[in-house]
Each structure stands twice: as C-alpha cells, then as structure tokens.
Amino acid sequence: MSSSERRRFIKELLINRKEPQKGQDLAKEYGVTRQVIVKDIAILRAEGLNVIATPEGYITPKENKHKIKRIIAVSHRSENIEDELTCIVKFGGTIEDVIIEHPLYGEMRGMLMIKTLYDVQNFIEKFKQYKAEPLSTLTGGVHIHTIEADNEEIIDRIIKELKERKYLISD
CATH class of the missing domain: 3.30.1340.20 (3H domain)
Structure with a gap:
C-alpha cells in the first residue's frame, strides 16, 4: 500500500468514526510505525482535514449546529x-x-x-x-x-x- 493510499484510508476512517483513533492502533493496522502515522496526520492537516489529537486518539470534529x-x-x-x-x-x-x-x-x-x-x-x-x-x-x-x-x-x-x-x- 502506498503512503497516499494509507492516508486516504486514515482520512475516511477519521471522518466516518465517532470515537477517537489511537495512533498506535493505526500504525499496527497499516503495518507502519507510530511516527509514520504522526507524519500522515500532519500531511492530512496540511491538506485541510481538521484532525484533533486528544488524549484518547485522533478525531475529526463532527459539527452539530444545534449545540x-x-x-x-x-x-x-x-x-x-x-x-x-x-x-x-x-x-x-x-x-x-x-x-x-x-x-x-x-x-x-x-x-x-x-x-x-x-x-x-x-x-x-x-x-x-x-x-x-x-x-x-x-x-x-x-x-x-x-x-x-x-x-x-x-x-x-x-x-x-x-x-x-x-x-x-x-x-
């Protein structure tokens, strides 16, 4: 899997899941180091994806206009x-x-x-x-x-x- 494919999968995962995704778990799932995931997240942010690093893992905020x-x-x-x-x-x-x-x-x-x-x-x-x-x-x-x-x-x-x-x- 290429790095751009991996980032595309990570982006979709973050957008579609409500719960935070741990960098360590993503690294294991894609067979890379956690540092590679940190770099992937930095690239996704630079491309405009709003990714938040919380103590529980990475998330993309789900806007709720009623809040x-x-x-x-x-x-x-x-x-x-x-x-x-x-x-x-x-x-x-x-x-x-x-x-x-x-x-x-x-x-x-x-x-x-x-x-x-x-x-x-x-x-x-x-x-x-x-x-x-x-x-x-x-x-x-x-x-x-x-x-x-x-x-x-x-x-x-x-x-x-x-x-x-x-x-x-x-x-």
Whole structure:
C-alpha cells in the first residue's frame, strides 16, 4: 500500500468514526510505525482535514449546529481539576479544550473532548499516571475552556455551579 493510499484510508476512517483513533492502533493496522502515522496526520492537516489529537486518539470534529458553545475563564488549584470537570459534564456539558495565555508562546491549547464522568475519571487517571502538570500551572491557575451543550439552560446551570464553587472568573 502506498503512503497516499494509507492516508486516504486514515482520512475516511477519521471522518466516518465517532470515537477517537489511537495512533498506535493505526500504525499496527497499516503495518507502519507510530511516527509514520504522526507524519500522515500532519500531511492530512496540511491538506485541510481538521484532525484533533486528544488524549484518547485522533478525531475529526463532527459539527452539530444545534449545540451551544461558550468560552469560560476559570481559575483554581491543580487539586480541583477533577471537581471542575465534573461540574461541567454532570449537567451535560462537553469540555472541548483547555487554553492558557503564555507570556512567551502566546495561546497554548490542549484538546480534551471530555463528555462524560467516565472521560473525567480516565483523564484524571492518565494525569496521575504521567505525573503531568496542568497547563494552568504556567498561569497561576488561570485558564479557559470551550464548553458545548445542547442548550442555553445547560450552559447557565454549568456557569452557576462554577460560580458557586468560586472557579469562574468574573468581574
């Protein structure tokens, strides 16, 4: 199989599947190294395919015009990450990303795509497993999330809960 054929198959797979595809699994399926898959993904992005690398694997976002998105600014300590994420998903919100404004690098974004309590638990387990530091440690706990929900009422409930827990940054 040529590299262009492999990329065509990967592109179709990412477009047609809802669940993230791990680079390691793609490499095994196509008999190449994971680094070859990373290169393939870079080429697909350069060709205009919107591919997001999440902790669970590669996905292409499926646009849902009926969803509401809101960007929120929050601040808290590292030990409150699980509680903050849980506040959002328990009402039906999805945390698409985490963004910080770094003084040297500018905007830094990590794609999360956390939709369920299971996703929160999985993220926290990996966080501990990798002994990772959150991006927000670079900004004293301040960070931004893009959240998505089915309607404004859900967004309002999420914001109310985050305010009550003193995570939301407001005037």
